[in-house]
Amino acid sequence: MSAVRPTTLVERALGPDLARGVMLLFIALGNAHYFLRGGAYLGGFPLGGSAVDRAVAWLVATVVDGRSYPMFALLFGYGVAHIVRRNAASGRPATRRLLWRRSGVLVAVGVLDGFLFFSGDILAAYGVLLLVGAWAVFWRDAWLLAIATAFFAVVSLPGGFSTEGPGGSFLPTDVPSMLIARAGDVMTVALAGPIGFVCPFLVGVCAGRPRLLEQPAARRRLLRLVAVAGIGLAIVGAQPVALAVAGVTAVPEGADLAMAGAMHTATGVLGGFGYAALLALVADGISARRGPVVRALAATGQRSMTCYLVQSLVWAVVFTPFLLDLSDALNIASTAPLAIVVWLSTVVLADQLDRRGHRGPFESLVRRLTYGRPSVEVV
16 A cells, blocks of 8 residues: 655646646735725725726726636645545545645634735635535535536525725734734635635536546547636626726616626636636647746646735735735725736746745645655655
């Protein structure tokens, strides 16, 4: 019976890593505007501003908000399917215990990040999802897809859509009030957040079993269909919210706002599927000729947790009132280049780690606590 060990860096396929590396840019773009102060808000966007502000808000609401996190949830499920497959091949039956250990690490890191840096951290939500999902990873595809469809219907229901700005959780005035304000938000994200991630997580498990994103050649037509339909529907479905934050249409109210929010959320899940399919096709086309840019993006995806947590640290330093406190000085148009610079910095960091043969520090932590000391040297 061979020892269970994590996948070495040289064994990893390009598709999922490239997707994570690229979409971390969308994560940065999607989070930065939530810290801005303003008058009226819709979906975390301060309304009004210059023409450039409104144009950037329209673009982010159309292609970023609610579209990147579902893709990461799909890739999370995809990675879990990979862990299950490798563990089964090793002849060891303790897959659930392995996943539960991984779940515990994600919850712990996510809670710490939520309290100290970014109260919207979703790592704890992924950990809670895995805690429960460890039971589902052995179920048949038909059952998983049926449950995924049911949860997709749940998140598609009309409901509340935020018209509030950042509160004390995002912009605390001092450390004690920060910890008090963030306690509720961290618990809410950790316990309610998984509801929105169940559908893409289970679809990711199903896609991971045949290694769809790693070996797309046999299902290229399906991936093209998912990419075109998913991204197309996400763009169309975002418009009731995107046009409102751009000031082109009036902000919907009451039932109209609930419907617009539901459409934005539901099509965002489909957009996440579309992005994953598109990037798998791109990776398949360039895998034989990886240049330095592609290698750097893949290295970022391999260290996605570390790069994501670096973003959290930057938001805390830049926006927290008792630190740099730039939430009044910046606007939507200026947070976009800030997000791009932060993302590019993590790409450079990941590339340097890759050139030295090192994992990200948080990836090493997760693997050490999940697998224990590897039985072979991990490069």
